[in-house]
Amino acid sequence: METSIKTVEAPDGYEGSGFFATSFDKVIGLARSHSLWPLPFATSCCGIEFMAAMGSHYDFARFGSERPSFSPRQADLLMVMGTIAKKMAPIVKQVYLQMAEPRWVIAMGACASSGGIFDTYSVLQGIDRIIPVDVYIPGCPPRPEQVIDGLIQIREMAASESLRRRNSPEYEALLASYKIQ
Amino acid sequence: MTNQEVAEELVKKFENDVFDFEEPYGLLTLSVSREQIIPVLEYLKNSPAFQIDFLTDITGVHYPDYLDREFCVVYHAHSFVHNFRVRLKVFLSLNDIHVPTASGIYMSANWMERETYDFFGIIFDGHPNLQRILNMDEMDYHPMRKEYPLEDGTRNDKIDALFGR
Numbered sequence: 001m002e003t004s005i006k007t008v009e010a011p012d013g014y015e016g017s018g019f020f021a022t023s024f025d026k027v028i029g030l031a032r033s034h035s036l037w038p039l040p041f042a043t044s045c046c047g048i049e050f051m052a053a054m055g056s057h058y059d060f061a062r063f064g065s066e067r068p069s070f071s072p073r074q075a076d077l078l079m080v081m082g083t084i085a086k087k088m089a090p091i092v093k094q095v096y097l098q099m100a101e102p103r104w105v106i107a108m109g110a111c112a113s114s115g116g117i118f119d120t121y122s123v124l125q126g127i128d129r130i131i132p133v134d135v136y137i138p139g140c141p142p143r144p145e146q147v148i149d150g151l152i153q154i155r156e157m158a159a160s161e162s163l164r165r166r167n168s169p170e171y172e173a174l175l176a177s178y179k180i181q
Numbered sequence: 182m183t184n185q186e187v188a189e190e191l192v193k194k195f196e197n198d199v200f201d202f203e204e205p206y207g208l209l210t211l212s213v214s215r216e217q218i219i220p221v222l223e224y225l226k227n228s229p230a231f232q233i234d235f236l237t238d239i240t241g242v243h244y245p246d247y248l249d250r251e252f253c254v255v256y257h258a259h260s261f262v263h264n265f266r267v268r269l270k271v272f273l274s275l276n277d278i279h280v281p282t283a284s285g286i287y288m289s290a291n292w293m294e295r296e297t298y299d300f301f302g303i304i305f306d307g308h309p310n311l312q313r314i315l316n317m318d319e320m321d322y323h324p325m326r327k328e329y330p331l332e333d334g335t336r337n338d339k340i341d342a343l344f345g346r
Contacts, residue, residue, distance in 0.1 A: 087317045121324045122316060 025163050033159035034064040039075035041095060043082030046109035046141040050081050053144035063151055072098035077154060083111040084124045096131045101166050104154050108137045108147060116140060132174055182263045184209040195221060210268040218271050219281050225258060226286060233260040233267060239293035241301035243327045251275040252303055282308040300325035
């Protein structure tokens with residue numbers, strides 16, 4: 001039957017009549033990558049651009065991010081969008097700590113990535129000073145296409161990530177370098 | 182109600198404690214001694230003729246080159262009844278950076294004085310809760326003072342390789 005609906009391609013595995021065998025890594029990665037719930041931590045103009053990306057024209061939701069989760073405990077992806085003042089830093093960190101593993105972080109825009117034009121005493125010079133960041137989206141602010149590209153990179157990371165990665169010594173050392181846990 | 186009338190009333194009542202009258206862009210501006218700033222604000226607010234009863238802003242200025250009057254606290258007040266504005270200045274010495282609080286007259290002075298304390302380190306005597314309001318509590322300096330180099334040459338968070346400078 002001809003249809004325009006696209007479905008996800010099955011991962012590599014053994015197929016026979018009535019069964020299909022593959023690894024948990026691939027199946028769970030596939031599922032995770034198609035339902036990343038973002039937590040929009042929007043503090044300024046990048047947040048407005050994110051609203052455009054979320055709207056019907058760019059339709060962020062079609063990648064499985066239908067539900068922006070305003071509770072960190074149900075979120076997979078922390079999207080920090082906008083200038084983070086030093087006074088805001090402990091709040092960003094607490095939101096990150098409240099998220100359950102696996103968790104990913106996008107720093108959207110120049111301010112979240114590096115402090116941007118706010119090279120000053122009151123502004124955090126990039127959120128990677130307090131929490132680990134997976135994807136940086138450049139721009140001031142970035143176009144919605146760039147936001148979608150950033151999300152797709154996160155999806156690829158989620159799909160290809162080994163289930164044991166979060167228990168690896170490298171990952172624990174990374175968190176320890178941020179004094180987490 | 183004109184600048185002239187208000188200025189004459191103030192001189193009549195407060196004599197040598199009000200001085201340096203100016204009218205930049207038509208805004209009545211004067212300096213007040215530290216001892217008389219609260220009575221002057223109170224008088225402007227409660228006088229039936231003036232009713233200057235809205236405190237628009239309190240802020241500070243740092244003049245590092247003015248000997249013994251390095252800091253200035255600026256009060257902007259507004260009369261809604263007469264649509265009349267006035268600006269009052271109190272100069273302070275770096276060695277005695279105290280001024281009485283206006284929070285007894287205007288509730289809104291509470292946060293404005295905290296902000297002025299936060300950025301300039303001016304101590305408002307009698308303030309109910311004089312602590313930082315905008316900057317992080319751990320900050321150990323007053324950032325709007327003109328006593329810091331524009332950029333710290335030893336910093337390494339924005340290196341040439343990444344930021345081209």
